[in-house]
Amino acid sequence: MPLSSGSGGGPVAASEPGRREASGATLRDLAAAAGVSVATASRAFSRPEKVDTSTRERILRLAAELKYVPNRAAQALITGRTMSLGLVVPDLNNPFYGGLIKGAQDLARSLGRSVLIADTDEDPDVELSIVEHLAQRTDAVVLCSSRMPDADLERANRLCPVVLVNREHAGVPAVTFDSDSGVREAAVHLRALGHRRVGYVGGPVLSFSDAARSASLGQVFPEHGLEVVLLGNHEPTFEGGRRAADRVLLADVTAVMVYNDVMAMGLVGRLLGYGLEIPRELSVIGWDDIEFSEMFTPALTTIRVPRAEAGRAAVEYLESALTGHPIAPPRLETRLVFRQTTARAHRRRAE
Amino acid sequence: MPLSSGSGGGPVAASEPGRREASGATLRDLAAAAGVSVATASRAFSRPEKVDTSTRERILRLAAELKYVPNRAAQALITGRTMSLGLVVPDLNNPFYGGLIKGAQDLARSLGRSVLIADTDEDPDVELSIVEHLAQRTDAVVLCSSRMPDADLERANRLCPVVLVNREHAGVPAVTFDSDSGVREAAVHLRALGHRRVGYVGGPVLSFSDAARSASLGQVFPEHGLEVVLLGNHEPTFEGGRRAADRVLLADVTAVMVYNDVMAMGLVGRLLGYGLEIPRELSVIGWDDIEFSEMFTPALTTIRVPRAEAGRAAVEYLESALTGHPIAPPRLETRLVFRQTTARAHRRRAE
DNA sequence: AACCCGGGTGCAATCGTTTGCAGGACGTTC
DNA sequence: GAACGTCCTGCAAACGATTGCACCCGGGTT
Structure with a gap:
């Protein structure tokens, strides 16, 4: 039975009756007991x-006995740190x-932090208010694939420590993906299979990733003797991909890279x-x-971007920044994963 | 420039220099200004x-001007409520x-609450500590598809208000899925297509869902003149499904229901x-x-379980419980979604 | 004219920690 | 033997809100 208030004589509030067992012993109870x-008592922990x-051992033992758990709100109030991160x-x-969340959550947990998640529903306008x-x-937040206008981004960055994932902006730390590494592997792969002209089925116009990916393609592919032909911007959905089909058919290419x-x-x-044979007639x-x-089916050949890794790196950076010794957030390599949608280049039977 | 401390004469702590703009005006500043x-000032809000x-209008106007935002930790400390939920x-x-999270988060946000996410990595043993x-x-937590032992569950329930999703246990409120409704539709569908014997490819042995689903099948199908033959328990993964293939082939059925x-x-x-034609030779x-x-491809005919709805319902229940007027958590209907893996029953060509 | 009622306001205690400062006990050093 | 560290410990002041209680002041009742 946890004491409600130690020894002293001050006016004691009647202890609430129906409380859950959670709100148990306080530091004062613990101190009194010890x-x-x-x-x-506080220092025994911190x-x-x-x-x-x-003394410390006695306190710690008693703490376990009384099931003392520190009150987070009180700690947060005085230290100014909540020990949680936003995502x-x-x-x-x-x-x-x-x-990505999983990676972030993993590391956060082992650092004693919790993660608050928020979903923007793809709406850039609510991001700032979120x-x-x-x-x-929270003490800091990680912004994934943010589409905030630059001005909002700067404001957010002034609001609290922030790290971007998959987006860049001068002055704001960011975990980024190095498209070039994966694209280079794709180039070698495609070239080895005899392809010369390859299409790019793009994502949303304003998307940071799309810009990065298409830029990387435009830069790296030619260096490997590959011609890239842009096949428009599309919704980054299953349906968006379907709608790109005709455009792809019409294009004179033997392979396509697709935004996602x-x-x-x-x-x-x-x-x-349509009756096309993939990958025989078209590599994807x-x-x-x-x-x-x-x-x-067929299993997709694709460029892997290490998302769990990115989540982890983001909270790692935040942790370092919070403790005053910021490390540089990493740029993560991407890699080609070979599966079943790529094969030797062939002429298509009919147009 | 927010005042650092109002008028009074007490000993004033030097204001920290390098703070972010976030930690701005306090209630005291606001009160002084007004x-x-x-x-x-506090009552103007609460x-x-x-x-x-x-007076209220003046305070509110000033609050906006000074960019006053209440300190969550201080509120939590005195009221005992954090205004966040665990998931x-x-x-x-x-x-x-x-x-599911998305549904929960949506509603929580509009109630002014945040959601803390935790992932158990499929390990029932860490659930309690989480x-x-x-x-x-947090003020309360929702437990999804929990595999905690009953004892742990009861302990969790004593720790703080809890609501289960997709799991049941006497005395613990739960948002559940009504398998029967979807299964009934499936029965009618399959029967109409001429099937008589249908297999069930089960999930993990200890899974609550598997128990519910196979029970539902065993109950409802016979009522519709359908014989169900159990085809074992399997890992609930892609690979698990692949490994069930031989077993399915061997069974003398024209259709199978699959755990997920x-x-x-x-x-x-x-x-x-294997060269089987689906759905001609086997409905799935x-x-x-x-x-x-x-x-x-082919698009899966499946029984839809309303997960966003479930997330929403869970936080709705929690909110009601927290305000002292608990509603009964709902049992949500499931529905058959017809796509391309079901067709008229045929004999398979060879055995 | 005395009384009551109630809306609007302020005082001050309180929530459970952390932490700067001061003090006591002891051992060292000159 | 006095002065000085070094350890350990306690006092008490924060942190920023909420809220029970008391108070003031005007208008309505009797």
């Missing part, structure tokens, strides 16, 4: 070296972010429906390597 | 009707939970590889209706 002051070994993603339904909300209850895996699946599905390379890419 | 006491209209899922990579962690920083969509895809993929019905089911 016969020390709250200060000492500055163990400053309290005598035997903003465009769409929780998108498996890409699931992996960050404002988060800034009140989901689109690639839509595209391949529709093309298969997706992007992201989401879980389902290998469950798809 | 020429009222902190009590009144009990607007108790303060004179003109525990087995695997963030599983798209099923993404949708709940303990969460109980310290991911497995169904594995199964179909492998069977297609999955479960969950995850996003990818319709992207799969």
Whole structure:
């Protein structure tokens, strides 16, 4: 039975009756039980070296007995740190972010931090208000694939420590993906298979990733003797991929790179429906390597971007920044994952 | 420039220099600016009707001007409520939970609450410790597809208000899925297509869902003149589905129900590889209706379980419980979604 | 004219920690 | 033997809100 208030004589509030067992012993109870002051009890946890070994052990033992757990709100109030991090993603339904969150959450947990998630529903206009909300209850936030206008981004960055993932902006730390590494592997692969002209089925016009990916393609492919032909911008969805099918058919290419895996699946599905043979008549390379890419038939050749790794790196950076010794957030390599949608280049039978 | 401390004479701590703009004006600053006491300033927000209209308006205007935002930790400390909710899922990579979280998050946000996510990595043993962690920083938690032992569950339930999703236990409120409704539709569908014997490719032995689903099948199918033959328990993964393929081939059935969509895809993929024609030679019905089911080729006929709805319902219940007027958590209907893996029953060509 | 009622306001205690400062006990050093 | 560290410990002041209680002041009742 946890004491409600130690020894002192002050006016004691009647202890609430129906409370859950959670709100149990306080530091004061613990201190009283151990016969020390709250200060000492507190230090037994936060500055163990400053309290005598035997006293400390007694306190710790009693703490376990009384099931003492520190009150987070009180700690937060005085220290100004909540020990939680915010994480903003465009769409929780998108498996890409699931992996990212998982990575972030993993590391955060082992650092004693919790992660607050927020979903913007793909709406750039609510992002800032979400960050404002988060800034009140977390120490720092990671912004994934943010589409905030630059001005908002700067404002967010002033609100609380922030790290970007998959987006860049001068003056704001960012974990980024190095498209070039994966694209280079794709180039070698495609070239080895005899392809010369390859299409790019782009994503949303304003998307940072699309810009990065198409830029990388435009730069690296030619260096490998590959000509790239742009096949428009499309919605980054399954349906978007399907709708790109006709455009792809019309283009005189033997292979296509696609903005992301989901689109690639839509595209391949529709093309298969047309009676095209894939990969014999057309090689397709997706992007992201989401879980389902290998469950798809034919399994998707794709460029893997290490999302769990990115989540981890983001909180790692934040942690370092919070403790005053910021490390540089990494630029993560991407890699080609070879599966079943790429093969030797062939002329298509008919146009 | 926000005042650092109002008028009074007490010893004033030097204001920290390098703070972010976030930690701005306090209630005291606001009160001073408005020429009222902190009590009144506080009430202008929490009990607007108790303060004179003109005073209130002045305070609110000033609050906006000074960019006053209440300190969450201080509120939490005194009120005992954190205004956040915990949400525990087995695997963030599983798209099923993404949708669920999204639903929960949506509603929570509009109630002014944040959501803390935790991933158990499919490990039932860490669940309790995760709940303990969460109980310290949230007002209540929702447990999705929990595999905790009953004893742990009861302990969690004593720790803080809890609601289960997709799991039941006496005395613990739960949002559940009504398998029968979807299964009934499946029965009618299959029967109409001329099937008589249908297999069930089960999930993990200890899984609550598997128990519910197979029970539902065993009950409802016979009522519709359908014989169900159990085809073992399998890992709920793509690979698990693939491995079930031989067993399915051997069974003398014209249709199978599969524990979940991911497995169904594995199964179909492998069977297609064997040269089987689906759905002509075998009808397949999955479960969950995850996003990818319709992207799969052939698109999966499946039983949809409303996951966003479930997330929403869970936080709705929690909110009601927290305000002292608990509603009954709902049992949500499931529905058959017809796509391309079901067709009229045929004899298979060879055995 | 005395009384009551109630809306609007302020006082001050309180939530549970952390932490700067001061003090006591002891051992060292000159 | 006095002065001085070094350890350990306790006091008490924060942190920023909420809220029970008391108070003031005007208008309506009797």
